[in-house]
Amino acid sequence: MKPAAPRNLSAFTRIELFVVIVVIAVLVAMLLPGLPPRRQSYSRMIGNCLNNLKEIGTGYRLWAGDNGGFVPPQQTVSKGGWEDLLTNANQGAICWTNYALMGNQMGQSPRLVVCPSDERKPAATYTNNFDNTHLSYFVGVSANDTYPQSIAGGDRHLGPGTVPDSHYGFSPKNGNGNDVAIPITGPVSWSLKMHSAGNPAGSGNILFGDGSGQHISSVDFRTNLLHATPTTNWPAGHVPASPSIRLVFP
Numbered sequence: 001m002k003p004a005a006p007r008n009l010s011a012f013t014r015i016e017l018f019v020v021i022v023v024i025a026v027l028v029a030m031l032l033p034g035l036p037p038r039r040q041s042y043s044r045m046i047g048n049c050l051n052n053l054k055e056i057g058t059g060y061r062l063w064a065g066d067n068g069g070f071v072p073p074q075q076t077v078s079k080g081g082w083e084d085l086l087t088n089a090n091q092g093a094i095c096w097t098n099y100a101l102m103g104n105q106m107g108q109s110p111r112l113v114v115c116p117s118d119e120r121k122p123a124a125t126y127t128n129n130f131d132n133t134h135l136s137y138f139v140g141v142s143a144n145d146t147y148p149q150s151i152a153g154g155d156r157h158l159g160p161g162t163v164p165d166s167h168y169g170f171s172p173k174n175g176n177g178n179d180v181a182i183p184i185t186g187p188v189s190w191s192l193k194m195h196s197a198g199n200p201a202g203s204g205n206i207l208f209g210d211g212s213g214q215h216i217s218s219v220d221f222r223t224n225l226l227h228a229t230p231t232t233n234w235p236a237g238h239v240p241a242s243p244s245i246r247l248v249f250p
Helices: 014-034 042-066 096-100 216-227
Strands: 137-140 151-155 158-160 179-181 188-191 203-208 213-217 244-249
Touching: 014 188, 042 137, 042 213, 188 203, 188 216, 203 216, 213 216
Parallel strands: none
Antiparallel strands: 137 151, 137 244, 151 203, 158 188, 179 244, 203 213
């Protein structure tokens, strides 16, 4: 029996190759919207949050330039600040006021005051339903640019002790806020939320009185920052027994 002659296998023509490429492109375009969005890297989230704080620092400087050189917690209510309210203790519930007052200076974007790693979501505006539940950053009420390393703000997941907890530290989930006197000797630590992934000792971002920011570990925070500028203007009857800083948490 005579063997069959081998078939002549020809290559794709240009038209056939073009058709295949078009079909693949169409399939990719159809499938991509259904894929889950790629999560931002840990370092990128830290960077985005730190940029938020630096822009808030710019907002502070702009606000002070329009208000006699004072930032909101150090300017009277009659002149647009909230200093009078801070003559009372336990003002955590109105922590959001500090940022609402600077809305114009911060570009009217409430996204700026919510960390991308936080479970909280931005409000629509600074005037419509804006409160602590739409805020990621605490306020250091005694900071100013005269003391560049004073603590003006930072990530809300800071808490007591040297062992990080699993929640948000001084910042309660219900949005009631917290007005805290932290001794300059500590101890405090970042909780295991937001920027502490991969760091069992905890870490977070800080905004300084000069408008700069830094990502810092719990140990560095306790060692290098707490003692910088103790608060002196405490509410009557609420002066701590030892030198402390006053931080208001959302």
